[in-house]
Each structure stands twice: as structure tokens, then as C-alpha cells.
Amino acid sequence: MIVADRKPLKELLEMVEDCDKVLILGCKGCVTVCNVGGSKEVGILALTLKIARKKEGRLLEVSEKTLERQCDPEYVDEVKDIVDGYDAVISMACGVGPQFLSERYPEKRILPAVDTTFFGGAVQHGIWEERCAGCGACGIHHFGGLCPIARCAKSLLNGPCGGSADGKCEISKDVDCIWDMIVTKKMKEGRLDELLMLRPPKVWTTARDGGPRKSVREELVQ
Amino acid sequence: MTDLKSGSNLEKVLKAGHFAFTGECGPPKGSNVEHLKKKAAPLKGVVDAVNVTDNQTAVVRMSSWAASTILLQEGVEPNFQMVCRDRNRLAMQSDILGVYAMGIRNMLCLSGDHQRFGNHPEAKNVYDLDSMQLISMVKKMRDEGQFLNGEEIDVPPKLFIGAASNPFADPFEFRVHRLAKKINAGADFIQTQCIYNMDKFREFMKMAVDMGLHEKCYILAGVTPMKSVGMAQYMAKMVPGMDVPESLVKRLRGAGKGKVAEEGIKFSLEQIEEFKEMEGLAGIHLMAIEWEHRVPEIAERAGVLPRPKV
Ligand code: SF4
Ligand code: SF4
Numbered sequence: 001m002i003v004a005d006r007k008p009l010k011e012l013l014e015m016v017e018d019c020d021k022v023l024i025l026g027c028k029g030c031v032t033v034c035n036v037g038g039s040k041e042v043g044i045l046a047l048t049l050k051i052a053r054k055k056e057g058r059l060l061e062v063s064e065k066t067l068e069r070q071c072d073p074e075y076v077d078e079v080k081d082i083v084d085g086y087d088a089v090i091s092m093a094c095g096v097g098p099q100f101l102s103e104r105y106p107e108k109r110i111l112p113a114v115d116t117t118f119f120g121g122a123v124q125h126g127i128w129e130e131r132c133a134g135c136g137a138c139g140i141h142h143f144g145g146l147c148p149i150a151r152c153a154k155s156l157l158n159g160p161c162g163g164s165a166d167g168k169c170e171i172s173k174d175v176d177c178i179w180d181m182i183v184t185k186k187m188k189e190g191r192l193d194e195l196l197m198l199r200p201p202k203v204w205t206t207a208r209d210g211g212p213r214k215s216v217r218e219e220l221v222q
Numbered sequence: 223m224t225d226l227k228s229g230s231n232l233e234k235v236l237k238a239g240h241f242a243f244t245g246e247c248g249p250p251k252g253s254n255v256e257h258l259k260k261k262a263a264p265l266k267g268v269v270d271a272v273n274v275t276d277n278q279t280a281v282v283r284m285s286s287w288a289a290s291t292i293l294l295q296e297g298v299e300p301n302f303q304m305v306c307r308d309r310n311r312l313a314m315q316s317d318i319l320g321v322y323a324m325g326i327r328n329m330l331c332l333s334g335d336h337q338r339f340g341n342h343p344e345a346k347n348v349y350d351l352d353s354m355q356l357i358s359m360v361k362k363m364r365d366e367g368q369f370l371n372g373e374e375i376d377v378p379p380k381l382f383i384g385a386a387s388n389p390f391a392d393p394f395e396f397r398v399h400r401l402a403k404k405i406n407a408g409a410d411f412i413q414t415q416c417i418y419n420m421d422k423f424r425e426f427m428k429m430a431v432d433m434g435l436h437e438k439c440y441i442l443a444g445v446t447p448m449k450s451v452g453m454a455q456y457m458a459k460m461v462p463g464m465d466v467p468e469s470l471v472k473r474l475r476g477a478g479k480g481k482v483a484e485e486g487i488k489f490s491l492e493q494i495e496e497f498k499e500m501e502g503l504a505g506i507h508l509m510a511i512e513w514e515h516r517v518p519e520i521a522e523r524a525g526v527l528p529r530p531k532v
Contacts, residue, residue: 015393100331118281145415152345152347153336153347154307154333154334154336154352155305155349155352156333156349156352156353157352157354157355158352158354158355158400158403159354159396159399159400159403160352160391160392160393160396160400160461161333161391161463162333162388162391162415162463163335163336163385163389163391163462164391164392164393164460164462164463165391165392165463167392170335170336170339170462171336171338171339171462172338176283177392180392180393183393184393187395187396188395192396192399195396195399196399196402196403198355198358198403198406198407199354199355200352200355201311201349201350201351201355201359201370204350
């Protein structure tokens, strides 16, 4: 899923500084699963903003709504009759949501409430980790099913750098060295030889480096 | 000597079978040419080539290629370092052509420390290629006269290709394979990480020799004299992939006030003596960090002077 973190309250208060009435829009997709932008979090943010503004002596009127998804015009359309009544719409979806909203409602101020971080999953309750960088040409089958593009701090393709120690990455003791995991796995399997061939430079054209991307599935296009 | 790859002094010394002795010089944190010349001066004639570091530990300094050309003017042969952190394949290839055009003949290919350690942790990291792919690209440029994309190069850069090896990083069993991989990719010579754990290094070299790696490539053992107990502790704790045994820290501490640096040098000299005899080694790479002026004395005491004229 797409993982995100909620922005600090201070930053959000600054964004709504000149607003009297806002709509907070949650999303039932990834951000609900990672407990950052579902209806529960929408409720918490609404309350927090109201209390904070009350303290400042300037009331903020806040409405709440959570859409099925914000990355789909069909659902984004659902608020077409109400957005006009607000000074701004705060989206709690990943970075995609506020953009779909901005495109659909060009006259409206759309504010992002979360910092979208990565494609990953929960490794334990309350902890999410990155797994994929969306490079557009998946090659993890060469690396024991583990991704060095997203998970090695240097995106190395030919083995662990000289900073790998005790299974941890040189950047932090809190980060696993993915290359240590890849090598250990291949050794256990007796397939180390697969890591001894030189892997050629990556073609980054399919990644963000090639410019904004688009997927066209002809059979679905009407 | 017609089959030289680059014709660099370092290559000739190694090819002639001499035990090589290389040094290191970090460019200044500024454009202070005089400072650089002053640091490089003691190394002249004392070492076969001098590594010029490339934004080492991700701290911005004068560019490695510019500092290398200044060394060249001073009559000191540079070993131009390039890391993969700061340049994509376009910038890498153009710098490679540039340094060759300026007369540089040795190049060391490295991954580079992550920018998180440095003085611009906010930077975007590049890592378009990794060090292995960089080695292979320089070889392709030199031997096939082609860019990475296969286009022809008008006067290919003839560089003596170096790479680093850290026998002390993990997973240990993979390290010798990684060395072999670098050699297959095109490394002509290898300079190791600073060695302090001699037991582990002996084991590593034995594996390398068993695999015949020393016959395919020149391996230079990395030596950095400890200047103080604090430095030893810092290296042990803060420098990724550094293995400083507690026994060495104890030994330095035991030397007593004012004598730690001398004890550090003694340890290095003992290492060098052993390295001279160790099977598979072709030389020493002395990284006397901010201690360039002590290198002549260390070289003298290590018995590696005068340097061969080849
Ligand atoms: S190789 Fe690319 S697509 Fe596959 S997991 Fe890694 S970043 Fe994602
Ligand atoms: S320590 Fe491991 S994960 Fe970290 S940069 Fe080096 S190889 Fe990559």
C-alpha cells in the first residue's frame, strides 16, 4: 500500500490560517489501512483543529467526509455539490487524492494533510516499512525476492557496500542492510553464484527519471 | 612495456614487480591551492601515487579531478577517486574523459559514503551506477573505446583502474567474492580499507590467494596510523565498516601520555613488515589522514625508500 504520515498540527494550522470553514476529506484506501487518513483520523483531525482554533479565539467550522477512494474521478465527483460551501478542502489521502481534487475542482483550495512516504506495509502493529520504489521494471527475482532499489540506501545492484555491518545499513542501526539479507539467503540456498555475475547498469527510463509515467491498457480504454 | 594499460607510474611500478607504496591526500575545504600543495609536498618522491579523495565522508571539498591536476603540476602522480553518490553516468563519463585529457592516469572507483554522514545530508543521492558498474564502464571506455551506450570515443581514456575492498564489512564470507567480482569487472588494482584486525585480514588474504585473485590483480593493503586513543575509539564506533580490535585500543592507551602517536606508528610499521611477506600482497596504501607530513618518516622507517624509478 501507499504509506503516509500525518503532517504536524502546526503546519496544518498555518495552512488554514485564513479559513473559517473547511471540509476534511478522508479516503478508505491505503491511508485507512495505515491509520492515517480514514474516517477515524478525519474525526480526530477535525476535533484537534477545532480545539486549537478555539484556543486562538477564532472558531473554525469543520465538516467531515470520507470517500471510497480519492484516486478515482467517480468518487471525487461525490462532493461536487458541497465543496463550494468551504474555504478549503483538506485531503487526508496520499499525494494522489489532493491532486485529483485540485484537477476536478480547479477553483477550490485543496490542502494536503499527510506526507506521503512510500510503498510498503506493516511489519508489526504500528510500524510500516518501505518495500518498493516503483521503478517500473521489477527485477527482484534476481535478488532472492528482495528489492535493493528501494531498500539499499545506495540502490546497489552488485552486492553490499563496505559499510554493511552486523546486518545493518551504514546509514543507521535501525535500518536493515538489504544486501546482507540477499547474500545470506542466496548462501543458504547454495545459489551464491547468481550474485557473482555483474549486473549491468539499471535502465532508469521506466522509473521517475524517464519523466512522469502513464499506463495505458488498450482493452479498457473506451 | 608496450602492453601497459595506462602507462601510469603506479602501473609501471607494480608491473615491474616492485612492492608498491601509495599515499593519500584529501583536497581542502575551499579553493586553497597553497594548502593543497603544502599537503602534497611531503609525498613527492616518497610514494608511487597519491589518492585524491572525492568529497570523502560526503563532506564538500575541492573536486577530486581539480586537486588531482594540481598534484600533477607539482610532480606528484594522482590516483583520482570517483564515487557513485554524486554523479550520474553522463557526468561520470565526461569527468573520466576530462581527467584523462588533463594527464591523469589512475582512477579509483568507489560507491561513496552515504550523504547522511556528511555536511549536506539534505542532498539527493544519485547512485545511477554502482561501483561495480563504474569499474566496468571505465574498462569499456578504455579497452573498447566506447561509451556506456556503445558510441565510439574519439581518443579513449587509458586509465589504470582501481577499486576498494573492505575485508571487515559484512557478510564476511561474501567479501572475497565481491573482490573477485570487482576484478572480473575490470579492476587492475585494489586498495583495501584500513586494516587493524590482522587475524581477520590474514584469513581474508588466504581466501583471496586460494581463489588466485592476487594473480589477476594487484592488492595493496590499507594502513592508517592511529594518532590518538580518541581516533581509535572514533574509528571503532563511528566509521562504518571499520574493525578496530579492543586490544589495539588498550595498547595505545598503555603507551602513556605523549607516546600514543609513536605507538600508533609502531603498530603500522609492524603491519607493513608483515604485509611485505604476506602472500598475495603487491603493496601498501598508506592513508595518513591529515598527517601527510609524517609520511616521509614512516616510509623511511618502513624501509620502502627510495621508491623505484621505472
Ligand atoms: S525492483 Fe522496482 S518495481 Fe520491483 S520492488 Fe524494487 S522498486 Fe519496486
Ligand atoms: S550497508 Fe547495505 S543497505 Fe546500506 S548502503 Fe550499504 S549495501 Fe546498501
